[in-house]
Amino acid sequence: MLEKLLSEERIKIGMEARTKEEALKELVELLNLSDESKQIILDALKKREVIGSTGIGRGIAIPHTRSTIVNEVYLIIGVSRDGVDFQSIDNQPVHLFFLLVAPPNDPGTMYLIVLGKIAQIAKRIAKENIDYLSIKDKKELIQLILSLEA
Amino acid sequence: MKSLSGKLLELQDIELKLAEITNKDYLEKTGFNIDNEKVVELLEYKKKLETEIPPQYLRRYRALMSKYKRAVALVYDNTCSNCFSKLPTGIKEPSDNEIVFCNVCGIILYFP
Numbered sequence: 001m002l003e004k005l006l007s008e009e010r011i012k013i014g015m016e017a018r019t020k021e022e023a024l025k026e027l028v029e030l031l032n033l034s035d036e037s038k039q040i041i042l043d044a045l046k047k048r049e050v051i052g053s054t055g056i057g058r059g060i061a062i063p064h065t066r067s068t069i070v071n072e073v074y075l076i077i078g079v080s081r082d083g084v085d086f087q088s089i090d091n092q093p094v095h096l097f098f099l100l101v102a103p104p105n106d107p108g109t110m111y112l113i114v115l116g117k118i119a120q121i122a123k124r125i126a127k128e129n130i131d132y133l134s135i136k137d138k139k140e141l142i143q144l145i146l147s148l149e150a
Numbered sequence: 151m152k153s154l155s156g157k158l159l160e161l162q163d164i165e166l167k168l169a170e171i172t173n174k175d176y177l178e179k180t181g182f183n184i185d186n187e188k189v190v191e192l193l194e195y196k197k198k199l200e201t202e203i204p205p206q207y208l209r210r211y212r213a214l215m216s217k218y219k220r221a222v223a224l225v226y227d228n229t230c231s232n233c234f235s236k237l238p239t240g241i242k243e244p245s246d247n248e249i250v251f252c253n254v255c256g257i258i259l260y261f262p
């Protein structure tokens with residue numbers, strides 16, 4: 001399921017952002033959409049963060065939103081060596097981002113299923129202390145995520 | 151200053167979010183924490199946004215919402231993303247204070 005959502009174009013290894021806002025912007029920037037569309041997505045993601053950080057702790061965050069401005073589900077992955085202050089539940093900086101954007105009614109509620117899968121993968125990465133920070137190659141990162149999907 | 155269709159799209163995005171965070175399946179699958187005080191602030195923001203939309207359009211928005219569970223749909227490839235009908239030639243992006251509806255399903259069109 002994640003395989004068709006993962007694309008090297010939508011992966012950033014070596015994020016430069018330091019703050020939550022910068023991180024969301026840096027990741028949304030990877031979408032091949034108009035500036036106006038990206039701004040609407042960014043706005044929707046920020047509204048979601050205000051009502052509860054999607055930083056789930058142990059260095060991982062899953063910013064996500066539905067928005068009318070997209071017509072397919074997009075998954076963006078970001079890795080930050082230095083970490084981003086994301087007001088996570090454990091107050092630890094975030095090093096790994098899974099950002100998900102979906103249209104209002106996507107077929108088969110793929111969005112919720114993907115969101116659930118990502119949450120599971122994130123928990124596994126944290127629990128098994130998987131060293132994703134040493135990965136330099138996007139293909140390798142995709143392989144790691146796919147290997148954790150099962 | 152946002153266009154009228156931009157405001158309606160924002161309103162719909164907020165309502166999608168509010169529906170999501172109260173969905174049991176969503177909360178169970180993900181385990182995210184929601185700060186209810188901040189939800190109240192978002193509701194207040196939504197109210198303010200609604201006052202910026204002329205009442206006749208807000209009524210139309212509500213009617214479409216109850217019919218389709220959405221009121222605003224994206225146009226892509228000159229097609230309505232709600233009913234997938236090709237738009238008639240000549241339909242183009244409305245000015246900031248106007249709205250264009252799909253001539254087949256009646257939904258509010260947003261031109262990205």
Ligand SMILES: [Zn+2]
Pocket residue numbers: 230231232233234235252253254255256257
């Ligand atoms: Zn239509």
